[in-house]
Amino acid sequence: MSVDEAPTTTPDLTFGQTHPGALLVAARRRVIALAPHRDDYTGLSRSWRRDLLAGLTVAIVALPLALGFGVSSGLGAAAGLVTAVVAGAVAAVLGGSHLQVSGPTGAMTVVLLPVVARFGPESVPVVAIMAGGLVVLAGVLGLGRLVAYIPWPVVEGFTVGIGLVIALQQVPLALGTPAAPGTNAAQVALDTIGDVDWAAAVAPLALVVLSVALMVVLPRLRRGIPASLVAVVVATLVAELADLDVPRIGALPASLPAPHLPVVDAQTTSALFSSALAVAALAALESLLSARVADGMADDLARTKPNRELVGQGLANVASGLFGGLPATGAIARTAVNVRSGARTRVAALSHAALLAGVVYLAAPWVGRIPLAALAAVLLVTAARMVDVSTAAAICRSGRSGAAVFLTTLVVTVVFDLVLAVEVGVAVAAVLALRAVARASGLHREDAPDEVLHADDERALLHEHIAVYRIDGALFFADVRRFLDELAQVTDVRVVVLRLSSVSVLDTSGAHALAQIVIDLQHRGIVVLLKGLRPQHHRVVKSVGVLDVLAHEHHLFDDLGTALEHARSHVRGEEATMGAATSGSRTSTTTPEEP
Known part of the structure; x- marks a missing residue:
């Protein structure tokens, strides 16, 4: 019997109660099941070269995304980079997946924008720590397997909705103008377009077009080219050589910040709890979905342990918050790149975090010169790739129930928020499923x-x-x-x-x-x-x-x-x-x- 299959209690046949010793044994087994183990690195002696190469590939892809998501969240590029390094390393060691790559994601920035607008940037690390604690608790309570009950149309509607929201968030950066006030991405984008100075917007728009063109054309010429990184480098060189007056990332710290515990009081904690709950739900959901995608891409490796994955992601969020970073989740795009690059153990994800830390220490001045328009282009392409038209069409053709769940989840994601979208999507799917069962009776x-x-x-x-x-x-x-x-x-x-x-x-x-x-x-x-x-x-x-x-x-x-x-x-x-x-x-x- 494996650790995961071991019973949690041993009945006392004499008194009809549970032995205290049996409870301790069960608790010990639960801790062992959720803790790192030597088996996490099985086969490393044969795969370490491929793991390191995969980590380098993922780091190249993750660098512009981490910077972009940090800017989009309202905390700045440095916060995104810190999150990718700290949360990526902690989740790689403690998580339940051998292939998961964690860090800041577009879905999380969508949730954080209202938090920043309402409570300020200083509240985000607090939310990360609180949310991390909730995710750890969910893992300890064994809630990881609940993700299996989320219907496919809900997942796809959620994904397409995130893609649309991410694209809408890039409108101010692409136009080189401050974002209009507000929390709804669609409304902010419309208001920003209405107030933009089009003469000043020509230069950033030109960099966006150049970057997008490079990211579309380069993979067709050679698949192994890190198109997003090349696009950012080329856009930065063009901006520097042409002396373009466009917004840049700005100064980055030359080292990682020291960890510190934010000072909060009971009133602040109470006010932030609902936001932390939403962040925790999204972190758990996106991480487990990403791990499930990785399992499907690497059938010959051990399956993800969902409860351990929640514990690892929760601790990664706590660590990120202590270092002043953003809440983090498993990143589907970076995880997919990791698997396709040949990763076999969690050393790949760990080396990706180490390489990003090297960027912080060695290349911070150069990274600070990157135009924000180039990062907007990277995120626009990322958002476009999240919208799988063929999958959406297949769901809509499958029947009215699937189409209704998919479109409902998508609309609620764009109009309201991601967690509510999943809740509403699952509720609609459940009602329609009950209706179908009732009709079949x-x-x-x-x-x-x-x-x-x-x-x-x-x-x-x-x-x-x-x-x-x-x-x-x-x-x-x-x-x-x-x-x-x-x-x-x-x-x-x-x-x-x-x-x-x-x-x-x-x-x-x-x-x-x-x-x-x-x-x-x-x-x-x-x-x-x-x-x-x-x-x-x-x-x-x-x-x-x-x-x-x-x-x-x-x-x-x-x-x-x-x-x-x-x-x-x-x-x-x-x-x-x-x-x-x-x-x-x-x-x-x-x-x-x-x-």
Whole structure:
């Protein structure tokens, strides 16, 4: 038995309680399962060259993204770089995926903008620490597997919505003008365009066009070229040589800042809690989705441990906040590059963070000269690549339910926020799924099989006085009213046999409805027999009291033939009783003959 499969408690057969020692053993096993292990580096002796090369490739891709997302968040390029270094290293060592690359992401900047606008940039490290603690708690509680319940249309709508929001956020940077006030990306972009000085915007727009063209053309010439890095370098050289008056990144620190604990009071913590909760939800969601993508791309490697991944990402966020960085998540784009570059162990992600730290110490003055328009171009291309038109079209063609979930999630993402979008998307998907299950369920009246009919008179008797109904699919809260209404129309029969063997889902509401059906039919003088109740449904049926309301405890059958024979005996008994009553009535009313 593996560590993950080990039971968490050992029952005390003597006292019916749990041994304190068993609790300690379970806690120890849980800690071991969530902690780093030597097996994390299995095969490193054979793959270290590929891991280091993959780390270099990812660092080249991550550098402009980290700078860009730092600027987009409102904290500046330095904060983005610090986040990529610190959070990337901590998540690489402590996370549950061998291939995940973590750092600042576009989705997180979307969530942080309202926080910065409302509470100021100094609140972001506090939010990162608080959110990290919540994510760690989620991992310890074993909530990592819940991501499997998020429907595919929700994930795709969420991804496309993020891409659109990221693109809208780049409008001020691409135009070289300050962003209009506001938190909604679409509204800010429209207001910024309305107030822009187009004469001053020509130079930054030209750099955006040049950078985008390079990122589109270079991969077609040679796939291995780091197009985004080349585009940023070329745009910087053009701006320097032409002495263009465009906004730059500005001065960067020549070293990583020292960790420190932000000073907060209870009032500030309370005000930031809802923001921290939203950041934690997004960090957990995006990290687990990214790890799932990596697992699908590298089928021959060990699967991600979702709970350990949450613990690692949570601690990475705490560390990032202590160093003054942004909240971080697993980055889908950088993780995909890591896998495609041949990474086999977490050394690749760790070396990516080390290389970015080298940039901080060795190249900070040069990085500070990068035009913000070049970073805007990198993020615009990144956003465009997040919008998979073929996937979106496939979802919309798959049916109205999938299209509704996808479009709802997308719209809520753009108009409101990401966490609400996932909540609404999952809720809409659940409602539509319940609706589909309810529609697939049905109540059908059917004839008895020929083999249980023995004579023509019994056939007529059966058809006249006994009704057999089959319930298919689910009998649950979403559809109980329909079953009640249909069976309420049953008349002119003396026995109803309900076939339950085709009921796949039976919840408390469904069991309650079944009890009401039995009570209603028996109140009208109709005997009810239940046939084929599945073993897994016995508990709920018994708890709700269905068996108690049956006229007789023997009215529950496993075989249809036996149930129909019992039904015929009821009809015969009633016929005999009615015949005797009729005969007695005639005798009592006949006048005796005179002697």
